[in-house]
Structures are given as C-alpha cells and as structure tokens.
Amino acid sequence: xxxxxxxxxxxxxxxKCGSCSTGTFLICTNVNTQLLSRQICATxxxxxxxxxxxxxxxxxxxxxxxxxxxFNIGKRHLANMMDEDPQTFTQEDIDRSISYLFPSxxxxxxxxxxxxxxxxxxxxxxxxxxxxxxxxxxxxxYTGKQSYYSxxxxxxxxxxxxxxxxxxxxxxxxxxxxxxxxxxxxARFIQLIERLVALPYGAAEEEFVLGYRRQLEVQSSKQEIxxxxxxxxxxxxxxxxxxxxxxxxxxxxxxxxxxxxxxxGMDQLHYFPVLQDREQLLFPLHFARMLGRFDVxxxxxxxxxxxxxxxLRLAISRALLSFLPEGQVEDMRQAGLLTPxxxxxxxxxxxxxxARKKFTWKKR
Amino acid sequence: MAxxxxxxxxxxxxxxxxxAALVSCSGHAYGTAAAAETAALxxxxxxxxxxxxLLRLSLNQPDFFRLSEIFNLKDLFNARVHLGHKxxxxxxxxxxxxxxxxxxxxxxxxxxxxxxxxxxxNFTAHVAFCGGVILFVSRRRQFSHLVESMAKxxxxxxxxxxxxxxxxxxxxxxxxxxxxxxxxxxxxxTLNNVFQQHVAVRDAAKMNIPTVxxxxxxxxxxxxxxxxxxxxxxxxxxxxxxxxxKMTINRAKDKRKQLELLRGLGSSAGPL
Numbered sequence: 001x002x003x004x005x006x007x008x009x010x011x012x013x014x015x016k017c018g019s020c021s022t023g024t025f026l027i028c029t030n031v032n033t034q035l036l037s038r039q040i041c042a043t044x045x046x047x048x049x050x051x052x053x054x055x056x057x058x059x060x061x062x063x064x065x066x067x068x069x070x071f072n073i074g075k076r077h078l079a080n081m082m083d084e085d086p087q088t089f090t091q092e093d094i095d096r097s098i099s100y101l102f103p104s105x106x107x108x109x110x111x112x113x114x115x116x117x118x119x120x121x122x123x124x125x126x127x128x129x130x131x132x133x134x135x136x137x138x139x140x141x142y143t144g145k146q147s148y149y150s151x152x153x154x155x156x157x158x159x160x161x162x163x164x165x166x167x168x169x170x171x172x173x174x175x176x177x178x179x180x181x182x183x184x185x186x187a188r189f190i191q192l193i194e195r196l197v198a199l200p201y202g203a204a205e206e207e208f209v210l211g212y213r214r215q216l217e218v219q220s221s222k223q224e225i226x227x228x229x230x231x232x233x234x235x236x237x238x239x240x241x242x243x244x245x246x247x248x249x250x251x252x253x254x255x256x257x258x259x260x261x262x263x264x265g266m267d268q269l270h271y272f273p274v275l276q277d278r279e280q281l282l283f284p285l286h287f288a289r290m291l292g293r294f295d296v297x298x299x300x301x302x303x304x305x306x307x308x309x310x311x312l313r314l315a316i317s318r319a320l321l322s323f324l325p326e327g328q329v330e331d332m333r334q335a336g337l338l339t340p341x342x343x344x345x346x347x348x349x350x351x352x353x354x355a356r357k358k359f360t361w362k363k364r
Numbered sequence: 365m366a367x368x369x370x371x372x373x374x375x376x377x378x379x380x381x382x383x384a385a386l387v388s389c390s391g392h393a394y395g396t397a398a399a400a401e402t403a404a405l406x407x408x409x410x411x412x413x414x415x416x417x418l419l420r421l422s423l424n425q426p427d428f429f430r431l432s433e434i435f436n437l438k439d440l441f442n443a444r445v446h447l448g449h450k451x452x453x454x455x456x457x458x459x460x461x462x463x464x465x466x467x468x469x470x471x472x473x474x475x476x477x478x479x480x481x482x483x484x485x486n487f488t489a490h491v492a493f494c495g496g497v498i499l500f501v502s503r504r505r506q507f508s509h510l511v512e513s514m515a516k517x518x519x520x521x522x523x524x525x526x527x528x529x530x531x532x533x534x535x536x537x538x539x540x541x542x543x544x545x546x547x548x549x550x551x552x553x554t555l556n557n558v559f560q561q562h563v564a565v566r567d568a569a570k571m572n573i574p575t576v577x578x579x580x581x582x583x584x585x586x587x588x589x590x591x592x593x594x595x596x597x598x599x600x601x602x603x604x605x606x607x608x609x610k611m612t613i614n615r616a617k618d619k620r621k622q623l624e625l626l627r628g629l630g631s632s633a634g635p636l
Contacts, residue, residue: 128540129539129540130543130544133495133544134497134542134543134544135495135497135544136497136521136544139512139515139516139519139520139521139522140512140521140522140523141521141539142499142521142523142531142546143523143525143531144528144531144538144539145525149525152525153509153512153513156508156509157509160509
C-alpha cells in the first residue's frame with residue numbers, strides 16, 4: 001500500500017543518473033542560444049558529430065541555482081515519503097531511500113540511480129566566464145590563466161611598495177622592542193617576515209610588513225659638500241682635488257666669471273689641443289647648465305693627456321657641488337661625474353710578456 | 365599653411381576607415397567574417413533602432429568626444445615621445461614618420477604623431493561607445509603592472525604576459541564555444557621581449573580585428589590599422605599613453621550612459 005503510493009509519487013520526482021545526462025538541457029544565454037543549445041538530431045551520425053563539436057558543456061549560474069532548488073524540494077518530498085523529518089535528512093538517508101525505492105541489480109555502481117547535490121554532479125570549473133553581452137567578467141580573461149596572472153599582478157604591487165626600502169636593522173628592532181636580541185633571533189625574524197611577503201596575497205598584510213621596513217637613504221646624502229668660501233671682494237669660490245690613473249689635479253672655481261679656463265698658467269685651448277679632452281673638462285659645467293658662469297684656475301701633474309683631463313673633470317665636479325641646489329647633486333652622481341675612475345695600469349706578471357699577453361705558445 | 369596641410373592629411377587618412385568603424389561597432393567579432401556579417405546588433409538593454417540612432421549621432425560629428433582637448437604637441441614633447449632608437453635599429457617602413465636623426469638618435473615627427481594619435485583615440489572612443497571589448501597588449505615587463513592597472517580601471521581587458529599561440533585564432537577551443545573576441549586590440553608596444561613583432565599583430569589582422577599600436581622607430585607599422593609613431597621605452601611616455609587611453613575610454617562610456625539616460629527620459633516623457 002505504502003510502496004504503491006511512493007511509486008506513484010516517484011514519477012514526479014526529478015532525479016539524475018551519475019554518468020549519463022538527459023539530452024534536453026538548454027543553456028539559457030539569450031545571445032548564444034544559436035551556438036550552445038543542443039539540437040535534437042535526426043540520425044545517430046549527426047548526433048555524434050554535434051557532441052564532438054560542442055566540447056565540454058557550460059552551465060550558467062541561474063541554471064545551477066534552479067537545479068539546487070529542485071534538489072531541495074525533491075529531498076523534502078523524499079523525506080515525507082519515507083516518513084522521516086525533512087530537516088534532519090542527510091545524504092546517507094537519501095542514498096538509503098533511493099536504493100530502497102529503486103532497487104537495481106546493475107553491477108556498475110555509477111549506473112545505478114543516484115540523487116546528489118548539483119555541486120557534486122556539475123563540475124565547478126565549467127562555469128561560464130562571460131555575461132549576457134559576451135563581455136568576460138575578469139579583466140585578464142584573454143590571457144588564458146586569469147587567476148594565476150591576477151595573483152602575479154597583486155604580488156607585483158606588493159613588490160613595488162617594498163622597493164626603495166630595506167628591512168630594519170637589529171639595533172633598530174632592539175630599540176623598538178626595548179629588549180636584547182641575539183643575531184640568531186634577528187635572523188629568524190627576518191626569515192619569517194620574508195616568507196610572509198613571499199606568500200601569495202601577502203599584500204593583505206601590507207601595513208604590518210611596511211612597519212618593519214625603512215626607507216633607503218638617497219646615496220648622494222652621504223657625499224660631503226664643502227661650504228662656499230668668500231674672498232676679500234665677496235666673490236664666492238670653491239676648491240677641490242681629483243685623481244685619475246697617475247695624475248692629480250687641483251681646481252679653484254670662482255663665481256661671477258666669464259668662462260676663462262687656465263691650466264698650469266696656460267689657456268685650456270693651448271694645453272689640450274685635442275677636442276676630446278676639452279669636452280671632458282666642459283662636461284660637468286654643461287650638465288649643471290653653468291657654462292659661462294665660472295672662472296676656472298687649475299693645476300695638474302702626472303699621467304698622460306687623457307688621465308689629466310679625467311682628473312680635472314672629477315676635480316671640477318667636486319668643486320661644483322658647493323654651488324648646486326639639493327636635487328642636482330643626485331643627478332650629478334647618477335651621471336657618473338662624482339665617481340672616481342678606479343682603473344689603473346695592471347701589473348706585469350712573471351712568465352708573461354705583459355699584464356695579459358703571454359709568450360708565444362709552442363706545441364712542441 | 366601648416367593647418368591647411370594638416371586638415372588635408374587628416375581627411376585623406378580618415379575616410380577609408382569609417383566603414384571599418386561601422387562594421388566593428390555593429391556586432392561581436394565572431395570566428396568567421398561570414399558570421400560577423402549575419403550577426404545581430406548587440407542585444408543590450410535597448411532596441412536595435414535606438415542603438416542605430418546613437419551610432420549615427422556619434423558618427424555625424426568629426427570630434428564627437430572632444431578628444432583634441434586632452435593633449436597637445438607640448439605634452440608629447442615633455443613626455444619624450446619624439447625620441448626613437450639609434451639609426452642602426454631603424455625600420456625601413458618607419459622612415460616617413462621620422463623627422464630626422466640627431467647624434468645617431470632618430471627623432472619622430474611629432475606633428476604626424478599628433479594626427480595619428482587623434483585618429484587612434486577617436487577610433488578607440490567610438491569602439492568603447494558601442495560597448496566593444498578592448499584588449500591592451502604590451503610585452504614590456506617594465507610597464508606590465510601599469511598597463512594591467514589601467515585596463516582594470518577602465519573596465520577593459522589586458523594581456524601583458526606570454527602569448528599562447530591560439531588565443532585569437534583558436535579561441536573556441538582555448539576558451540570554450542561562444543567566446544567573444546576583442547573588438548579592438550591596443551598595442552602599447554608592438555615588439556615582444558626578443559625584439560620581434562608581437563604575434564598578436566598578425567593574429568588580429570588574420571581575425572579581422574582592428575588594431576591601434578604605438579610604433580617605435582624599430583617597429584613594423586604595416587599590419588597595424590591605426591599606427592601611432594612614438595617612443596615606447598620611456599616611463600614618462602608610457603604613463604602618458606596610459607593616461608590618454610584611460611581618459612578616452614572613460615569619456616566614451618560616460619557619454620554613452622548620458623545619452624542613454626537622455627533617451628530614457630525622452631521616451632518616458634514622450635506620450636505626455
């Protein structure tokens with residue numbers, strides 16, 4: 001009697017097999033119905049071809065939601081049929097009830113009737129990634145791997161915020177914690193916080209991490225700039241030295257001049273007949289845009305033609321620092337005007353002709 | 365005299381491309397040209413007539429979005445857009461766009477750049493106005509973060525990563541059936557990391573997708589629909605381009621919303 005009534009109700013139940021899917025699914029996107037809806041094909045050959053062309057099925061959010069609602073309604077009906085409480089009806093109870101109501105002698109478990117939650121039946125990855133008008137939801141959709149590349153993007157943002165800063169030193173940490181810390185402890189702390197930054201979505205902890213970073217000082221602030229000196233007439237002047245290879249130069253820059261340039265008592269045009277050397281001398285003044293402003297009085301000894309020009313250039317740049325505004329000092333440093341050239345003549349080694357040249361190699 | 369020359373060149377460059385603007389605005393870029401012709405107008409939340417009217421309205425005036433106010437030659441110069449590569453790296457087809465070379469460095473003619481950039485921005489604005497999908501492509505790692513952030517802020521799409529072969533040409537298998545391809549591809553640098561032309565230039569040309577591209581003096585401008593001769597290496601220049609594209613797209617989208625609201629108000633007040 002009870003079995004009969006249950007069987008009658010079963011006809012209205014909506015259930016799905018585990019492996020096969022009924023062929024009348026309609027994926028409801030208005031624009032794309034012409035491409036995605038399954039056609040009811042006449043011949044088996046056409047049916048096979050269509051299945052291949054369509055690829056893996058895609059289901060919209062609304063479709064999945066509808067399936068979930070129907071599943072819940074079905075679950076309540078099933079609970080009522082089995083005279084059990086619909087509120088406390090678990091998946092095990094569902095499986096038990098279905099195997100009772102639809103006894104199956106099939107050997108393959110996947111072929112037997114099954115009633116499962118749609119999330120377990122429809123795989124999650126095949127969600128449609130674009131809206132009604134066809135525009136994808138994610139801004140990196142066209143890369144193919146949207147989640148991975150969006151992760152890279154976020155990590156890059158974290159990297160940018162950390163650039164130009166360094167981890168705080170052991171002394172600074174001791175100051176902030178007012179405790180003694182050993183080198184080992186400090187190393188462990190730095191290791192831990194580096195791992196935190198390296199983790200995905202470390203950007204979320206940005207504030208915490210930035211609290212332990214200190215800004216890197218601009219290198220040029222370490223440069224010592226001599227203050228300007230004034231002679232009897234009130235004209236500003238500055239002196240500086242420079243060295244390159246085996247020559248040393250000493251330069252005095254006088255303000256409010258006419259661009260005169262004296263080296264060892266001679267004019268620069270006579271002392272350096274080659275254009276390249278004169279260009280080297282003028283480069284610092286040209287870079288600072290103060291070409292006609294200064295009178296330069298200099299002396300140089302030792303080295304060759306090129307070395308003397310390089311030594312003078314370094315001396316002029318150093319002397320010029322006192323006349324420059326704040327920001328330009330860093331520009332000069334980055335232009336390479338303030339770096340002394342470390343190249344000197346390499347020594348000759350025994351067993352060789354020169355520093356690098358070897359004696360003639362004889363095979364026998 | 366200079367103004368007359370500019371307007372003549374403007375007209376000469378402009379008219380052959382209007383049909384392209386109409387075709388691209390009228391539907392999604394499907395896999396085949398045949399499908400594109402038979403595709404319906406975008407089924408947005410308004411009827412076909414309204415869309416056509418808006419389209420006609422936008423195409424009636426030469427500078428519908430008033431993009432000539434956004435930038436001028438001085439801005440381009442300050443952003444160092446005129447600096448090209450060395451004379452040895454010069455591409456033969458870029459010679460018409462170069463002013464000359466100074467100390468072995470090629471100088472790009474900024475007057476031509478201004479014209480080309482106006483055309484390109486106008487076209488981008490029209491595509492954004494019609495609700496088209498715009499894809500920003502650049503393979504310069506220095507600026508990939510900037511380009512991606514800019515695309516996110518506009519509401520458009522970006523691809524500054526390794527380009528897998530079939531992304532445009534094999535889209536239905538790579539992404540799934542029914543995917544909508546971009547309606548416009550904007551190249552902020554046409555070269556990839558090994559100084560060869562980016563694969564997307566050729567692929568977009570194969571798929572009939574119009575392209576806008578910033579071409580430097582070592583790039584090939586032939587396959588790009590709207591080339592913009594300019595520097596693609598300096599951060600200042602790249603930031604300028606990103607700012608300009610973002611402003612155009614936002615302007616176009618705002619204008620669209622404004623016109624739709626007006627239409628909505630007009631149609632609701634109609635029967636009265």
